[in-house]
Amino acid sequence: xxxxxxxxxxxxxxxxxxxxxxxxxxxxxxxxxxxxxxxxxxxxxxxxxxxxxxxxxxxxxxxxxxxxxxxxxxxxxxxxxxxxxxxxxxxxxxxxxxxxxxxxxxxxxxxxxxxxxxxxxxxxxxxxxxxxxxxxxxxxxxxxxxxxx
Amino acid sequence: xxxxxxxxxxxxxxxxxxxxxxxxxxxxxxxxxxxxxxxxxxxxxxxxxxxxxxxxxxxxxxxxxxxxxxxxxxxxxxxxxxxxxxxxxxxxxxxxxxxxxxxxxxxxxxxxxxxxxxxxxxxxxxxxxxxxxxxxxxxxxxxxxxxxxxxxxxxxxxxxxxxxxxxxxxxxxxxxxxxxxxxxxxxxxxxxxxxxxxxxxxxxxxxxxxxxxxxxxxxxxxxxxxxxxxxxxxxxxxxxxxxxxxxxxxxxxxxxxxxxxxxxxxxxxxxxxxxxxxxxxxxxxxxxxxxxxxxxxxxxxxxxxxxxxxxxxxxxxxxxxxxxxxxxxxxxxxxxxxxxxxxxxxxxxxxxxxxxxxxxxxxxxxxxxxxxxxxxxxxxxxxxxxxxxxxxxxxxxxxxxxxxxxxxxxxxxxxxxxxxxx
Numbered sequence: 001x002x003x004x005x006x007x008x009x010x011x012x013x014x015x016x017x018x019x020x021x022x023x024x025x026x027x028x029x030x031x032x033x034x035x036x037x038x039x040x041x042x043x044x045x046x047x048x049x050x051x052x053x054x055x056x057x058x059x060x061x062x063x064x065x066x067x068x069x070x071x072x073x074x075x076x077x078x079x080x081x082x083x084x085x086x087x088x089x090x091x092x093x094x095x096x097x098x099x100x101x102x103x104x105x106x107x108x109x110x111x112x113x114x115x116x117x118x119x120x121x122x123x124x125x126x127x128x129x130x131x132x133x134x135x136x137x138x139x140x141x142x143x144x145x146x147x148x149x
Numbered sequence: 150x151x152x153x154x155x156x157x158x159x160x161x162x163x164x165x166x167x168x169x170x171x172x173x174x175x176x177x178x179x180x181x182x183x184x185x186x187x188x189x190x191x192x193x194x195x196x197x198x199x200x201x202x203x204x205x206x207x208x209x210x211x212x213x214x215x216x217x218x219x220x221x222x223x224x225x226x227x228x229x230x231x232x233x234x235x236x237x238x239x240x241x242x243x244x245x246x247x248x249x250x251x252x253x254x255x256x257x258x259x260x261x262x263x264x265x266x267x268x269x270x271x272x273x274x275x276x277x278x279x280x281x282x283x284x285x286x287x288x289x290x291x292x293x294x295x296x297x298x299x300x301x302x303x304x305x306x307x308x309x310x311x312x313x314x315x316x317x318x319x320x321x322x323x324x325x326x327x328x329x330x331x332x333x334x335x336x337x338x339x340x341x342x343x344x345x346x347x348x349x350x351x352x353x354x355x356x357x358x359x360x361x362x363x364x365x366x367x368x369x370x371x372x373x374x375x376x377x378x379x380x381x382x383x384x385x386x387x388x389x390x391x392x393x394x395x396x397x398x399x400x401x402x403x404x405x406x407x408x409x410x411x412x413x414x415x416x417x418x419x420x421x422x423x424x425x426x427x428x429x430x431x432x433x434x435x436x437x438x439x440x441x442x443x444x445x446x447x448x449x450x451x452x453x454x455x456x457x458x459x460x461x462x463x464x465x466x467x468x469x470x471x472x473x474x475x476x477x478x479x480x481x482x483x484x485x486x487x488x489x490x491x492x493x494x495x496x497x498x499x500x501x502x503x504x505x506x507x508x509x510x511x512x513x514x515x516x517x518x519x520x521x522x523x524x525x526x527x528x529x530x531x532x533x534x535x536x537x538x539x540x541x542x543x544x545x546x547x548x549x550x551x552x553x554x555x556x557x558x559x560x561x562x563x564x565x566x567x568x569x570x571x
Contacts, residue, residue, distance in 0.1 A: 005513075005514060041525060
């Protein structure tokens with residue numbers, strides 16, 4: 001038991017869970033969004049301010065399990081200062097990695113993301129790990145859609 | 150394990166040989182992640198005994214044919230098996246006529262059938278639908294749709310902090326404008342057993358029709374729809390050791406006869422022309438298309454199995470299990486159990502929270518020990534919102550569970566807490 005639990009709840013995950021990053025208030029955000037996992041009631045709230053197509057500031061508030069909270073915390077560390085396109089690419093990689101489509105994350109700049117791999121052994125929990133990321137992508141898509149109008 | 154089990158079976162004054170019962174459920178022998186399976190997710194679905202599995206196999210091996218239309222021997226056998234199941238279910242829940250039993254896909258479809266065939270045709274603006282605050286989405290979402298489409302208003306009987314319905318408020322909520330009262334018999338989150346007889350009486354005094362969601366009741370206790378005097382009663386086979394994909398709607402004859410069909414097609418007609426059609430008699434007018442014949446046969450076998458043990462015995466045994474689980478959970482200061490306390494009889498489930506550990510993490514940790522529980526809002530989001538809790542962990546029991554398994558759960562929870570909080 002403990003081995004597979006230790007693999008899933010790595011120290012870095014527990015540290016992000018106990019002290020999540022990015023729990024800040026973003027004044028005058030350009031993008032806001034809420035995400036829900038209807039299976040368990042996990043919730044995530046995102047607020048983003050932009051500088052051109054670059055993320056200036058991101059605030060994220062997760063109410064959920066260790067995995068979804070840690071994933072949101074890691075996300076907040078990764079995305080600030082990156083462009084929308086870069087973030088979309090990272091999110092695609094995260095999704096492909098956790099769903100087993102790719103075995104390894106690309107080398108560049110993936111922060112603590114690799115530690116989330118323990119969820120692969122518990123497929124129902126992959127949604128927890130992806131909640132913040134799918135919410136982020138959804139909010140970007142909405143923003144891009146509105147911008148085109 | 151058997152000695153302690155038999156001891157407390159004697160304590161509750163019944164013969165209940167759980168060791169023997171477990172022998173009939175092959176899945177209980179399997180291991181999960183290297184541990185003996187401890188299955189405590191029975192409110193979600195139950196495991197199947199050999200008798201049910203064999204009934205399905207036998208049906209497909211020996212009797213498979215379509216029902217109600219073939220002239221050949223197999224068609225006759227299949228039809229008989231299907232209709233015998235209807236008679237069995239009818240007797241099992243105290244219905245006076247088997248034509249009051251409609252086979253559906255499950256409790257959810259049974260409730261939807263009432264929503265579409267009865268409610269949409271009988272409700273209008275100014276009418277009231279009364280539910281309770283503890284409904285499963287299956288008995289809530291259809292009524293949001295009906296209220297929107299008909300202009301009827303929805304009112305909810307409140308849940309008190311002790312997990313019981315606020316019966317004092319009922320006279321204010323169930324009024325002569327009330328056309329339908331639809332409520333759960335046993336809550337799938339709190340375990341509360343609702344006073345169906347009394348609520349039905351008040352509803353009828355106001356001229357309302359009563360629908361009961363019995364998904365968590367019929368598997369666990371004797372239910373007599375005639376004695377309860379309810380108008381409609383819904384439940385699912387898979388929660389009572391029967392196959393998935395089949396369920397039951399009981400309805401009083403005069404109401405079923407007045408209702409429009411739910412689905413349209415083969416099996417449910419009397420006569421069809423190019424420009425019109427007339428409907429078969431009840432219950433067949435509600436069973437369009439080829440029904441789940443094997444499912445009905447399997448459900449018949451499930452009822453036979455439950456009856457061979459006795460619903461009163463099952464209820465007494467489960468009550469003792471849940472009493473023991475509550476005693477152990479309540480003794481732990483960092484666990485908070487939801488719903489009625491031990492002084493009030495409840496269904497065979499306990500939902501609880503542990504401060505600082507999310508139910509998903511609890512369930513995953515228990516899963517790593519081979520213990521299956523449910524984590525989440527259990528399809529009752531509004532209730533959780535009202536209680537101010539995003540989600541809970543639920544352990545739910547059935548006739549094959551043991552005190553030893555509850556001990557394993559408690560031990561698992563202690564390990565969970567050490568893992569996450571130390």
